[in-house]
Amino acid sequence: MTVEEFEGRVDVFLAKALDKTRSFVQKIIEGGNVWVNQKQIVKTSHKVKSGDLIKVVIPDPVPVNLTPQDIDIDIVYEDEHLAVINKPQGMVVHPGAGNYDNTLVNALLYRFEGKLSSINGVIRPGIVHRLDKDTSGLLIVAKANEAHIKLSEALKNHEIKRVYFAICEGVLKEDSGIINAPIGRHPVNRLKMAVVPNGKEAITYFEVLEKFDKYTFVKLRLKTGRTHQIRVHMSYIGHPVVGDSLYGRAKNEFGVEGQLLHAGEIEFVHPIEGKLMHFKAELPEHFKKILETLRMRSLK
Structure with missing residues (x-):
C-alpha cells in the first residue's frame, strides 16, 4: 500500500x-x-x-486446540439445531489471543460434546452473535451449520429482536427516543469504538423505565448490532452505562466492575422449524440489588 x-x-x-x-x-x-x-x-x-x-504480510493464525471445560452455564432452551444461553457477567464468549480457557465456547464444547456449528471456525464454534465480557444475558448458539447460516442471515436483516436493560448515569430528559449515529473504530484509541462520520449505520431505541436522582433505568432495543453499540450510544448522548469504565467513569459509587447492561429478551423465528421463539432472562442479582437501593433512596 x-x-x-x-x-x-x-x-x-x-x-x-x-x-x-x-x-x-x-x-x-x-x-x-x-x-x-x-x-x-x-x-x-x-x-x-x-x-x-x-x-x-499478516501471518496465518496459530492453530489452537480448544479444551472442553465443565463450567456451569444457564441453558434457557436447547434442541438439536440451536440453544439459547443466559451468559453471566464476566464470562468471555469465545477465546482470543492469550485467553483460551474458561470461555463460553469452552463450556459449550463440554456441554454439547463438540456438537456445534463450524461456520465460524475452530475459535468461535456455534457463535452466531456475541455479548461483551461484562454484559450479561441471552445469546443464541447454533449447533448445526444450516441453523447457523439462517440465523446469521436473520441477524443481518435485523429480524432478530434483542432487548437490553441498563442503569445509566444521569437523568434522561426524554422518556423515549432513537439514537441514530454511525459507529466505527475510535480514531485514537483503537481498542474503543466511537461515533464517527464514516462509521457503519447504528440505531438504538431507548425507553425510560424509572428515573432516580442521579440515574436512569432504561430499556433498549437494537436495530443494528455494532460492536459496543449501546455503550457507545449512551456515552455519546451523555449518559454512559454505570460501571462502564471504557466509555464512562473509571469509578462508580456502587463499586461494580463492568457495565450494568443485561440482554434480557430475545425473539427470533426458528431457522428450521419456522416457529416464533421468545425468551426472557431476569436481571442478575447484583443488578437487582442496585435497582432496589436506588428505589429505596428515592423514597426518603
Whole structure:
C-alpha cells in the first residue's frame, strides 16, 4: 500500500489503514512482517510519510486446540439445531489471543460434546452473535451449520429482536427516543469504538423505565448490532452505562466492575422449524440489588 496524506509512526498509520489495534500491528512489525520502501523494519516507531510504499504480510493464525471445560452455564432452551444461553457477567464468549480457557465456547464444547456449528471456525464454534465480557444475558448458539447460516442471515436483516436493560448515569430528559449515529473504530484509541462520520449505520431505541436522582433505568432495543453499540450510544448522548469504565467513569459509587447492561429478551423465528421463539432472562442479582437501593433512596 502507498502512504497518502500522512506523516508519523508506522504503527499508527497501519492501525488506521488495516482497521486493527495498535498492539496487533506492533506484533506484526516486531515479527519482521513489514517492509517500508522494500526495507524490512522491526521498530514500531519507524517514521513514514506520504509516498512511502509499505508491504505487510499478516501471518496465518496459530492453530489452537480448544479444551472442553465443565463450567456451569444457564441453558434457557436447547434442541438439536440451536440453544439459547443466559451468559453471566464476566464470562468471555469465545477465546482470543492469550485467553483460551474458561470461555463460553469452552463450556459449550463440554456441554454439547463438540456438537456445534463450524461456520465460524475452530475459535468461535456455534457463535452466531456475541455479548461483551461484562454484559450479561441471552445469546443464541447454533449447533448445526444450516441453523447457523439462517440465523446469521436473520441477524443481518435485523429480524432478530434483542432487548437490553441498563442503569445509566444521569437523568434522561426524554422518556423515549432513537439514537441514530454511525459507529466505527475510535480514531485514537483503537481498542474503543466511537461515533464517527464514516462509521457503519447504528440505531438504538431507548425507553425510560424509572428515573432516580442521579440515574436512569432504561430499556433498549437494537436495530443494528455494532460492536459496543449501546455503550457507545449512551456515552455519546451523555449518559454512559454505570460501571462502564471504557466509555464512562473509571469509578462508580456502587463499586461494580463492568457495565450494568443485561440482554434480557430475545425473539427470533426458528431457522428450521419456522416457529416464533421468545425468551426472557431476569436481571442478575447484583443488578437487582442496585435497582432496589436506588428505589429505596428515592423514597426518603
